[in-house]
Amino acid sequence: MEFNEINERDAAELGAIVAPQRISCGESSCALHSKDQSSHRAYVPGAVIWPLSAEEVAKIVSYACDRLMPVTAWGMGSSLEGNPIPVCGGIVLDFSMMNRVLAIRHEDFQADLEPGVIYQDLNETLRHQGLFFPPDPGARATIGGMIGNNASGSRTVRYGATRDHIMRLKVVLADGEIIEIGNRASKSSSGYDLVHIFVGSEGTLGIVVEATVKLTPIPAEFSAAVASFPSAEEAASAVFGIRRAGLDPVALEFLSPECMELVSREQGISIASGPAVFAEFAGPSASYLAETVAYAEEICRENGSLKYEAGIGRDRRDKLFRARHSLGEMIIRSHPDRKIMTTDVAVPISMFPSMIAFADAESRKTSLPRYLFSHAGDGNIHLVVLGRKDRESEIRTVEELNSRIVMKAIELGGTATGEHGVGIGKRIFMEREHGKSLEWMRRIKGLFDPKGILNPGKIFP
Ligand SMILES: Cc1cc2nc3c(=O)[nH]c(=O)nc-3n(C[C@H](O)[C@H](O)[C@H](O)COP(=O)(O)OP(=O)(O)OC[C@H]3O[C@@H](n4cnc5c(N)ncnc54)[C@H](O)[C@@H]3O)c2cc1C
Structure with a gap:
């Protein structure tokens, strides 16, 4: 064009x-x-x-x-x-500059927001009303950008991704027309679901200028646990076991030994070495949580856990999850001379142990610095392998590794991108993942944006 x-x-x-x-x-x-x-x-x-x-x-x-x-x-x-x-x-x-919270209807658990609202600031405002907006990507992000990428994070295992929290949108279409789609009812069977065509469309179908989002009450009690394992695969099996047992964790995160080392070095948090699982639980009472955490320990031990630290207090829990949240930024900071490429795939939870074992084994074939971590509870895996920016062969190694991992995820019934979106980087996998249905995505794009002016060069190969 x-x-x-x-x-x-x-x-x-x-x-x-x-x-x-x-x-x-x-x-x-x-x-x-x-x-x-x-x-x-x-x-x-x-x-x-x-x-x-x-x-x-x-x-x-x-x-x-x-x-x-x-x-x-x-x-x-x-x-x-x-x-x-x-x-x-x-x-x-x-x-x-379009960052106003237009309304908070706490009795309906909803808020109307302009797209420039930053989700962390929104949650700070909502805290005083005992509510929060659950999707939590690991960087400061706007509601518009989260809708664009259908962002998610460590709480997605319990609360869902951004898509699950968007009820109504005001959108500017490619010719300048403004439309309002969706409604404020908690359920609806009314016609085609246009709202969710825009979520995850990366600004290629329309520009979001207002959103009504679902909010969630902050649970009364929290508890957290950290378990370490002899291998990534055993940690992943424990994750599957916790999900299978219906323990409904708020977060279930996997960190490779390299990530644990970085967290301990940068944040001064001493935790057992080896692959680890961070788990967070929430519920109505301390006794309910004590039972849940004890049951999770049993599952971890059955899967070979060497150390299980449970019931850690609020301060340590906050510190641990803050460290987990800032892991991506810590990696970027620690390697200024290297190219950052974050693999982001997701697989069905039953395939998670196989997928993590594959990613772990493949990444160990290189001697480059590597960090494997995962929103394990929803089968979403990130691998960062860092090649020097000026070494073409290292960059090629990283790209080939990324490609092998994406192909494996698709083979296991998963997706090329769990949460970061397609953008430029994942376009080459779209044909493989979607087959003939990619053509229907192209037709939808053509219908909403016939001149192709909205964020051109994205999503399609
Ligand atoms: C250290 C680090 C950790 C991260 N961790 C996570 C994670 O855990 N989970 C996760 O999901 N992501 C993660 N991300 C990626 C990123 O933070 C998220 O995708 C985030 O939602 C992007 O928001 P943004 O406001 O920066 O949007 P941008 O990057 O500015 O835009 C994102 C997309 O949305 C479109 N867009 C923006 N505003 C609008 C609008 N008003 N209407 C229509 N389209 C719009 C843009 O054109 C673009 O295609 C991480 C990033 C970093 C740097």
Whole structure:
């Protein structure tokens, strides 16, 4: 597709839609929006615009549609697959100024949000009302970006991904029309489910300008446990056992010995060495939790656990899960000279032990630094293997390893991307994963965005 570049006249007309101070064609603003947190190459947009309302977004998109210019939505740019990189230039819409919590209806467990709301800030506000928004990706992220990527995190095993928390959307379509889809009822059988076509569409079908999200009451009591194992496969079998027993953990995370070493070095947390499982449970009372944690210990021991530390207090639990949350950032910080490529696959939970054993064995074939970790409870595996940026052969080794792991996940009935989205990096696997149905995705894209202006160059090979 041949797109038009933004010229001075476009910049002036777009500036008149918003305000001159909310559009920039300057080098530094454009460079800041040329790249996400992945290692994919940067592409500089022609202009960055900070809209304040749905109507402004609609006018900008309508202008871009007439002038055949790409429009890419931008939350925090924390994606790991190149999802918001403006590969064809054009306009980047940065939602950081459209960040109002429009309403919290605590009696319905719902909130209406603008797309630039950051989920951590939302949860800080909600804490005082005893509620929270459960999806928790490991970086600061906006609601718009989480909807774009259908983000999830360590609590997904119990509460689901972003998709499971979106009830209603206001969306600007590719020609500038604004539509409202979904409703505020907790169930509905009313027609096609348009809401969930937009969730996970990475801004390629429409631009989300408002969302009604489901909230969850904060449980009364929490407890956590850490178990270490002789091998990754035994740890994974324990994870399967805990799920099979219906213990309903809030989080069930796997960390390889390299991750445990990093956590202990960087955060001063001393835990047994070896592959480990972090588990968190929540419930109505301390006695209920004591039973749950004891049952989980039995399962871990049956699967060869060498050490099981249970019932750890709130401070230590918070410290452990903060460390788990910041693991990705710790890895990036610890290897500034290396290219970060995070494998992100998910498999059915019964296949999790085989998948983790495969990823562990394959990654041990290289001598490069490696970190294997996983939102184990939902069969989602991340492997980071780090090649030096200036060593082509190391980068190729990492890419081939990533490819083998993705192919294995698909073979086991899983997916090429559990939570990071397709972006640029996973496009090559779409045919393999979706077969003929990829053509139907293309038709949906063509229906919503016939000129292909919304975040072009993503999802499709
Ligand atoms: C250290 C680290 C750890 C991470 N851990 C996790 C994790 O555990 N789980 C997980 O799921 N992800 C994780 N991520 C990836 C990333 O943080 C999430 O995908 C996050 O949801 C992206 O949000 P964002 O606001 O940064 O969006 P961006 O990266 O800015 O955008 C994401 C996508 O959404 C689109 N988009 C943005 N706003 C809108 C809008 N208003 N309307 C339509 N489309 C829009 C963009 O065009 C893009 O395609 C991690 C990233 C890092 C750096």
